Amino acid sequence: MxxxxxxxxxxxxxxxxxxxxxxxxxxxxxxxxxxxxxxxxxxxSLQPRTAEVLDLRGLLEPLLTQEMFENTHGGHFAILPVELDCRPWRTRYPHPVGVxxxxxxxxxxxxxxxxxxxxxxxxxxxxxxxxxxxxxxxxxxxxxxxxxxxxxxxxxxxxxxxxxxxxxxxxxxxGQKRRMSAVVADLTLASRSETVPTRPGHFSEYTRSAHGFYAILHPIAPDLYRMIFGKDSGESPDRAAPVSADEVREALHAVYGPEAELGELRAASRFGDAVxxxxxxxxxxxxxxxxxxxxxxxxxxxxxxxxxxxxxxxxxxxxxxxxxxxxxxxxxxxxxxxxxxxxxxxxxTRAQRVIMNVDRDEEIGAVRELVTELLRLPDANRYISGMMSGLDLQYPRAGTRLIDMDLTTQDGPTRASRLMHSGRGLLLSLDDGQRAVGDRSDRVEHVTAKTDEDVEGAGAVLIRPDGYLAWTDTDGTPLDTALARWFG
CATH class of the missing domain: 3.50.50.60 (FAD/NAD(P)-binding domain)
Structure with a gap:
């Protein structure tokens, strides 16, 4: 072949x-x-930047039509009880998207x-x-x-x-070899105890521990749960050992009580913290x-x-x-x-592993409290939300990500992401300037549009196929130089 x-x-x-x-x-x-x-x-779920990236190809919307709980809560850092706020990053997806x-x-x-x-x-x-x-x-x-x-x-x-x-x-x-092992499982419940969550919430609300186990049980659909659990001692079967229903049931009963009865174990696997x-x-x-x-x-x-x-x-x-x-x-x-x-x-992720404090160390507990307080500060929250979501990414020789702004072209209203479904680069002219991509039309599209949104004061931008700015008319570099650098 x-x-x-x-x-x-x-x-x-x-x-x-x-x-x-x-x-x-x-x-x-x-x-x-x-x-x-x-x-x-x-x-x-998908982080906000990944949702944006899939939107660049028109791949996201079909994934949102199926029956799943809609997430209206911000992401988390080390499962701390503070929602990460991605709204300052000007994204259409301020929360992780439940896919x-x-x-x-x-x-x-x-x-x-x-x-x-x-x-x-x-x-x-x-x-x-x-x-x-x-x-x-x-x-x-x-x-x-x-x-x-x-x-x-x-x-x-x-x-x-x-x-x-x-x-x-x-x-x-x-890197660093695995030091702990845990289980993630998709399951249904035959019956629930009072401690089993029934509605979507912030991820930190799902964390519980009792009788030597810790667990995170959260609903991902009306009759479907995702459960992550492990033993406080760190003991676990061999990584290759299959996860049995009895193993899941033991953790479920230990943390949520005997009234929480396993229905169907649909799928399960083990994971570790190797880096x-x-x-x-x-x-x-x-x-x-x-x-x-x-x-x-x-x-x-x-x-x-x-x-x-x-x-x-x-x-x-x-x-x-x-x-x-x-x-x-x-x-x-x-x-x-x-x-x-x-x-x-x-x-x-190594830092989060420590801050999670699975071992319940008092010194790390103090660090956890301090980081929680810091996350409540808007600037600190913005920094961590950008890091966790991927919205803060900027490559050394390229610019920031393209904001998915509302545009009006000769064909009517649209969004910037919809102009990139072809997978080619995009030269977006937002003023009346005369520009051209030369003989690169097979790899770069040129669209003239109007917008009420600010694009770093630029009248034109060149966008790579992965959604990052390759040039603006304010950076002092000739357009043809930028086109040649990225598109030959």
Whole structure:
């Protein structure tokens, strides 16, 4: 089999990347070792910036029509009892958006099917070899095919924290090993006690502990709960051991009483607090994204959001490289831009692990109280909300994110995000200036519009496909220089 890009892993990162490549007309094949999609919610929501990024492609709205509780509460930092307020960041999504990971994956896989992109399940990659011209991956399946190989110009490993591709290539994954283990489960309840929450609230309201267990039980749909639990002692079965209904029932009874009876255990898995990151996101023609590039304790909804934004950053750069229009070094900016972002998330998730104070240390308890007081200060809250949501991100050689402002074009009212559904860059003229993208119309659209909103005083802005400002007419750089830097 021959393609341009082999994506290994059909999680949110791999599927988002495959969609971006398909949108750019790049042949892509997704290889996934699991035979069926994991039904577990895992990540229960999207951070505001990830919601914005999906909105850039028109992918978010269809996910909001299904029956789920609407979230009207701000995010959290270390499960402290202070809502993070994202309104100062001028976003249409001031709260985390309740879209479970499984629903996002199903939606993306369906869209890929409509575009003719193969998502080959039950194919486990067993060998990877690269040369100056491309990458060859061998795979095995339990089906009648037995196995085979696939050849591509590039391969992107999106195959999780235990990445097979990373192991086959001998790529180091330095960091801190796991010190604790906990369980996350999707379940229904046959009966509830008085301590079981029945309505959506701030995440801090769900935290309880009793009889040697801690637990977070929160409703994600009218008859569906998500439960995170562990033992105060830190003891747990082996990470690979399946989670039994009896194990969930024991924790449920310990924390919420015998009246809280398990109904159906729909899905469950274990997680830990290991912190690791590859040193380079690119190894010649193999690139790493999502959990294959970085892992951390899943707190505050950071994992799926990092992965989706890895994919959005990489997709257009890889497409431009394959198409031949990418300027020298564009693909390398993927590592330069995304590695520091993940490193910062790893750092603050480690801090949150301490501040959560699962061990109930009195000294850490004092720190927890102080940080809670700080979060009530508007400036501190804005800083942490921007960090946790991703809304504060600014790449070194690019600007801030594009605000999704209301616009009026010759076709009528619209929003900035709706002008980027094609996956191309955007030159947005907000005045009467005469501008042009030259022979780059296949990768940059030019739209003239009016708005009542402020865009840093600019009369025109150039926006990268991932939604970050590449140029404004106020920064002193000629437009053609910026176009050449990012679009060849």
């Amino acid at each position: 021959r393609t341009e890009v082999i994506v290994v892993g059909a999680g949110p990162t791999g599927l988002t990347l495959a969609y971006e490549l398909a949108l750019a007309g790049i042949p892509v094949v997704v290889m996934e070792k699991q035979h069926t999609r994991d039904p577990q919610s895992r990540a229960g 479970p990971q499984a629903r996002l994956e199903a939606h993306l896989e369906r869209l890929l099917g409509e575009r003719g992109v193969p998502v080959l399940r039950g194919r486990e990659v067993t060998a990877v070899a690269q040369d100056a011209e491309g990458v060859t991956a061998q795979w095995h399946t339990d089906g009648p095919l037995g196995g085979g190989e696939i050849r591509g110009s590039y391969l992107v490993a999106c195959d999780g924290g235990h990445s097979t591709v990373r192991r086959l290539l001998g790529v180091p994954f330095p 690791r990151q590859v040193e380079r996101y690119r190894e010649s023609r193999v690139l790493f994204a999502g959990d294959a590039a970085h892992i951390h304790m899943p707190i505050g909804g950071q994992g799926v959001n990092l992965g989706v934004q890895d994919a959005m950053n990489l997709g257009w750069k890889l497409a431009g490289t394959i198409r031949g229009w990418a300027p020298a070094g564009l693909l390398d900016t993927y590592h330069e831009e995304r590695h520091p972002v993940a490193a910062a998330v790893l750092r603050h």
